[in-house]
Amino acid sequence: MATSSQLHVAIVMDGNGRWAVERGLPRIAGHRQGAQVVHDIVAAAPGLGVTALTIFAFSTENWKRPPDEVSYILHLFVSMVTKWLPELVSQHVRVRIIGDRAALPGDVSASVEAIEKRTASCDGLHLNVALNYGGRAEILLAAKTFAAECAAGTATPEELTEERFDSYLWLKGEAPPDIVVRTGAESRVSNFLLWEMAYAELFFLDVLWPDFKLATLDMIVQKFKSRNRRFGSL
Numbered sequence: 001m002a003t004s005s006q007l008h009v010a011i012v013m014d015g016n017g018r019w020a021v022e023r024g025l026p027r028i029a030g031h032r033q034g035a036q037v038v039h040d041i042v043a044a045a046p047g048l049g050v051t052a053l054t055i056f057a058f059s060t061e062n063w064k065r066p067p068d069e070v071s072y073i074l075h076l077f078v079s080m081v082t083k084w085l086p087e088l089v090s091q092h093v094r095v096r097i098i099g100d101r102a103a104l105p106g107d108v109s110a111s112v113e114a115i116e117k118r119t120a121s122c123d124g125l126h127l128n129v130a131l132n133y134g135g136r137a138e139i140l141l142a143a144k145t146f147a148a149e150c151a152a153g154t155a156t157p158e159e160l161t162e163e164r165f166d167s168y169l170w171l172k173g174e175a176p177p178d179i180v181v182r183t184g185a186e187s188r189v190s191n192f193l194l195w196e197m198a199y200a201e202l203f204f205l206d207v208l209w210p211d212f213k214l215a216t217l218d219m220i221v222q223k224f225k226s227r228n229r230r231f232g233s234l
């Protein structure tokens, strides 16, 4: 559970394609505009009290899209973040990528390593980018890692606690999200942070991601503060 000084917001950025199609543009134009919104949200989030931001950039299911779009999204992410690096470092933003890196194209995975290395000592906003991420894949990986420890004789099943399970997740070391936002007028969690969002407050918005405004994030944070989180108690 996050302490009162921490605020972790996770976002499923949906609606880029529709935003573009509505304007007679190719779908990739929506992703480009969506990336610009990410830039603006990252800059403004700490001012709203947000200490960690986890965004869903590419899911394990997104490989089913046309290869050109897949390649565009993956390279858009690394090229934009690489361009923003000096600014991110001056804002003290630490970037971490969560997801299965093994299947990423070689140049993307090299850029991801460089981005993480460059921002590793930044002590401001934690920006976690889910790239080739799936919540079930993350849980399976954790289960397999622990099972391997048991098989090797370095752990026993009785030793498994929620805290220990957390330590096998891609998002290890981060408090779970307090808020999960999904744009794009869909009310689904789509395999995002399945383990971590157990007690998150959920916000489903009609707005398409490229139209998402800072004022909307501000409104969500204010609404969150007025919600009574009981974590199962009365």
Ligand code: FPP
Binding pocket: 013, 014, 015, 016, 017, 018, 019, 031, 032, 034, 035, 038, 055, 056, 057, 058, 059, 062, 073, 076, 077, 080, 081, 129, 184
């Ligand atoms: C979902 O919209 C969006 C994605 C699958 C890609 C999200 C990626 C970005 C916003 C760019 C990432 C870049 C940075 C710098 C983080 P959709 O295409 O499914 O939209 P639709 O439902 O309208 O078709």
